[in-house]
Amino acid sequence: xxxxxxxxxxxxxxxxxxxxxxxxxxxxxxxxxxxxxxxxxxxxxxxxxxxxxxxxxxxxxxxxxxxxxxxxxxxxxxxxxxxxxxxxxxxxxxxxxxxxxxxxxxxxxxxxxxxxxxxxxxxxxxxxxxxxxxxxxxxxxxxxxxxxxxxxxxxxxxxxxxxxxxxxxxxxxxxxxxxxxxxxxxxxxxxxxxxxxxxxxxxxxxxxxxxxxxxxxxxxxxxxxxxxxxxxxxxxxxxxxxxxxxxxxxxxxxxxxxxxxxxxxxxxxxxxxxxxxxxxxxxxxxxxxxxxxxxxxxxxxxxxxxxxxxxxxxxxxxxxxxxxxxxxxxxxxxxxxxxxxxxxxxxxxxxxxxxxxxxxxxxxxxxxxxxxxxxxxxxxxxxxxxxxxxxxxxxxxxxxxxx
Numbered sequence: 001x002x003x004x005x006x007x008x009x010x011x012x013x014x015x016x017x018x019x020x021x022x023x024x025x026x027x028x029x030x031x032x033x034x035x036x037x038x039x040x041x042x043x044x045x046x047x048x049x050x051x052x053x054x055x056x057x058x059x060x061x062x063x064x065x066x067x068x069x070x071x072x073x074x075x076x077x078x079x080x081x082x083x084x085x086x087x088x089x090x091x092x093x094x095x096x097x098x099x100x101x102x103x104x105x106x107x108x109x110x111x112x113x114x115x116x117x118x119x120x121x122x123x124x125x126x127x128x129x130x131x132x133x134x135x136x137x138x139x140x141x142x143x144x145x146x147x148x149x150x151x152x153x154x155x156x157x158x159x160x161x162x163x164x165x166x167x168x169x170x171x172x173x174x175x176x177x178x179x180x181x182x183x184x185x186x187x188x189x190x191x192x193x194x195x196x197x198x199x200x201x202x203x204x205x206x207x208x209x210x211x212x213x214x215x216x217x218x219x220x221x222x223x224x225x226x227x228x229x230x231x232x233x234x235x236x237x238x239x240x241x242x243x244x245x246x247x248x249x250x251x252x253x254x255x256x257x258x259x260x261x262x263x264x265x266x267x268x269x270x271x272x273x274x275x276x277x278x279x280x281x282x283x284x285x286x287x288x289x290x291x292x293x294x295x296x297x298x299x300x301x302x303x304x305x306x307x308x309x310x311x312x313x314x315x316x317x318x319x320x321x322x323x324x325x326x327x328x329x330x331x332x333x334x335x336x337x338x339x340x341x342x343x344x345x346x347x348x349x350x351x352x353x354x355x356x357x358x359x360x361x362x363x364x365x366x367x368x369x370x371x372x373x374x375x376x377x378x379x380x381x382x383x384x385x386x387x388x389x390x391x392x393x394x395x396x397x398x399x400x401x402x403x
Contacts, residue, residue, distance in 0.1 A: 055366030062358030064116025073348020292326025
């Protein structure tokens with residue numbers, strides 16, 4: 001047991017102080033983000049919107065995320081990641097507090113659009129910050145540490161949220177979301193000082209030449225499509241799945257929270273050792289993205305065997321391993337592919353693939369469920385990842401040929 005513990009701790013060695021502080025801030029922020037997994041249930045059950053209307057509102061969550069990701073990339077390249085991260089979390093905190101007082105359909109569409117447009121400027125800036133705060137050989141592990149912090153927070157958040165909803169309703173969750181955003185960014189400002197890097201004339205010329213490099217990079221655009229497709233699959237976890245738990249098996253918010261806890265707990269225990277092992281084996285990023293796409297497909301196809309509630313556990317385990325293998329290496333691939341001076345644009349395009357998935361995914365999923373039922377939705381969701389498998393094979397061949 002001591003050897004296992006020592007080996008686990010050794011996986012974290014060599015990471016910078018700033019990366020650890022970013023992980024702490026991310027943990028505090030994500031532990032408070034408790035309303036997100038229950039947003040679909042909040043809209044359907046508390047505010048009594050129909051499933052299609054809830055899907056439409058969640059679509060604006062994705063539109064805001066898309067705008068925020070694009071804007072975050074642009075601002076990061078222009079004014080730097082530090083300012084973008086600070087103001088994003090600060091205004092997001094106030095936004096969550098205000099959102100609880102908006103209950104009309106139009107008001108929620110606009111409110112969620114504005115909130116996510118501000119909130120998701122943070123993500124490209126966070127990814128770019130790792131190029132400043134971590135060595136190239138440590139970037140994947142640094143990304144994994146941030147994901148570990150996110151998932152550790154998200155592992156306990158849904159359980160606490162389920163208890164709070166049962167005792168006090170949803171209002172307190174919005175307050176916690178807002179306050180933790182503000183607390184996280186104040187810690188960021190206090191603990192991490194802004195670094196100002198002087199840019200030479202030569203670097204400015206390179207930056208100008210690489211201005212639209214991401215949009216001209218065909219392999220990266222194929223990768224963008226793969227990320228979009230697996231994100232379509234993944235986001236069913238927080239949109240359709242909580243409703244499915246109740247409609248099909250009668251699970252409470254707390255029981256749904258416990259199932260989601262499995263996702264976070266597995267990531268906390270296994271992801272960093274798994275990444276360290278894969279890094280030591282030097283497995284190509286594209287091969288891991290391919291394997292992740294296969295697991296995403298399987299995680300939804302198993303739901304076709306819906307005669308036993310235990311299938312939800314198998315689903316979450318497969319989906320979690322798909323996430324653990326896929327997401328750190330989609331992050332790493334995007335960061336390593338980025339041309340000098342256009343890192344923000346590359347990471348913005350990468351995060352936009354997830355935002356775009358959240359625009360169309362909830363609406364398509366909810367409409368399919370309403371008109372054709374859950375079984376058809378799981379078949380279509382699994383098929384997204386099968387297409388990603390084919391594209392991953394194509395991407396693998398292009399990268400092998402240095403295209």
